[in-house]
Amino acid sequence: MIKIVFFAALREQLDCAELSLSADDVKTVNEVKQRLSDRNSQWRQTFSNASLLSAVNHDMVAGDHLVKSGDEVAFFPPVTGG
Amino acid sequence: MTSQDLFAEISIQAEDFSLADEVALLEKDNLTDGAVVTFTGRVRNNNNGNSVTSLTLEHYPGMTEKSLAKIINQAKEQWQIGRVKVIHRIGELHIGEQIVFVGVTSKHRQDAFAANEFIMDYLKVKAPFWKKEQITEAGKTSENWLDAKTGDTDKAELWS
Numbered sequence: 001m002i003k004i005v006f007f008a009a010l011r012e013q014l015d016c017a018e019l020s021l022s023a024d025d026v027k028t029v030n031e032v033k034q035r036l037s038d039r040n041s042q043w044r045q046t047f048s049n050a051s052l053l054s055a056v057n058h059d060m061v062a063g064d065h066l067v068k069s070g071d072e073v074a075f076f077p078p079v080t081g082g
Numbered sequence: 083m084t085s086q087d088l089f090a091e092i093s094i095q096a097e098d099f100s101l102a103d104e105v106a107l108l109e110k111d112n113l114t115d116g117a118v119v120t121f122t123g124r125v126r127n128n129n130n131g132n133s134v135t136s137l138t139l140e141h142y143p144g145m146t147e148k149s150l151a152k153i154i155n156q157a158k159e160q161w162q163i164g165r166v167k168v169i170h171r172i173g174e175l176h177i178g179e180q181i182v183f184v185g186v187t188s189k190h191r192q193d194a195f196a197a198n199e200f201i202m203d204y205l206k207v208k209a210p211f212w213k214k215e216q217i218t219e220a221g222k223t224s225e226n227w228l229d230a231k232t233g234d235t236d237k238a239e240l241w242s
Contacts, residue, residue, distance in 0.1 A: 008140055008212035009227040051230075058145035060208065074142060074210075078230030081139070081170060081211025082123055082182050082202065 002067055004032065007076040013046045023069035029054050030063035032073055051078055089165040090158075092150045094141060096173040099183055108165050108185050115164040115187035119194040121202055123182035125175050129228070132217045139172045139181070142210035146170070153204040157186075160200070161193035168201065170211060200241055206234045 001020045011017050026032045033054070037047040055074040056065055067073055093099075101122060108118055125137050154166050164187040171181050184201050188194035213228040 005142075007142055007210065008214070012227075055142075055145055055210070058142075058148045060149070074145065076142065076210060077212065077227070079207065079210050080213045080228040080230050081141070081209050082206040 001069060002026065002032065003072045004036070005072065005074045007074065009077050010046065010052065010075055014043060023067065023071075026067060028063065029056065029061060029065045029067060029073060032067060033063070033075070036075075047075075049077075052076070053078060090151070090154045091167045092147055092154070093167075093169045094143075094146055094172060095169065096171060098171070098180060099169050101180075101183070104167055104169070104183060104185055108167060108187050112164060112187060115189055115194075117188045117191040117194040118185065119188075119191070119198045120183065120185045121198055122180055123202075125177050125179050125181060127177045129215060132215070132226075133219060134177065134215045135218050135223070136174055136176045136216045137181075138174050138214045138216070139170075140212045140214070141170070141172050145210050149209045150205065153201055153208060156204070157197040157200050161188065161197040162190075163188045163193055163197045166197070166201070168205070170205070170209070172211075203234070203238045203241060207238045 002023050003018065003020055005018050006014055006016060021032060021035060026035055033047050037044040053076055054061055056067060056071055101120065105118060105120060127134055150168050157163060167185040169183040175181055184198050186194045186198040215226050215228060217224050217226060
């Protein structure tokens with residue numbers, strides 16, 4: 001399984017902090033995003049936001065980054081700390 | 083640990099910090115570094131014309147520490163620096179409260195100034211923190227996630 005986590009405004013829009021996906025049918029971060037978009041129109045709209053960032057195992061990655069079972073994939077808005 | 087080793091500490095905490103204590107730690111038994119540069123960020127009472135009453139800081143535990151360690155290592159590769167301390171507070175913070183601290187020591191001031199600014203600029207665009215502001219307008223209170231500023235991204239890109 002792949003653990004998926006969401007933060008900040010994204011978590012609130014989805015009303016979801018965390019879920020799991022089978023690793024069998026997703027190979028990349030973009031495919032994970034596509035799978036999540038397919039859940040319903042609310043999720044599709046939320047994930048159509050091009051500024052969303054993604055991380056795999058705590059490192060910021062691009063959409064073509066490969067994912068495998070046991071990975072933690074995170075999606076979040078641009079960061080605003082400091 | 084010899085004085086040549088990089089002494090880097092990262093703390094993500096709800097509690098406030100003392101600038102004097104942090105400077106004392108950076109200076110303790112450190113006779114090689116002549117320069118100590120510190121930056122402290124505080125909660126402003128305004129943002130984009132709105133009257134801000136407080137902020138709530140969220141972060142991504144685990145990734146936050148990893149990304150800050152990476153930023154500090156990048157700074158170490160570019161400048162000759164001694165000790166580094168980064169503190170970022172989380173949770174609810176009120177106007178005037180301290181949010182962030184970056185302290186860097188070096189033999190000479192140029193490297194300490196540059197490394198401090200670099201760490202702060204990269205923290206702004208790479209470290210997974212998010213601010214939600216509580217705004218009071220005409221007696222009504224609302225909440226609002228801050229949008230990232232393109233200026234922060236542009237500033238960080240100047241270093242590369």
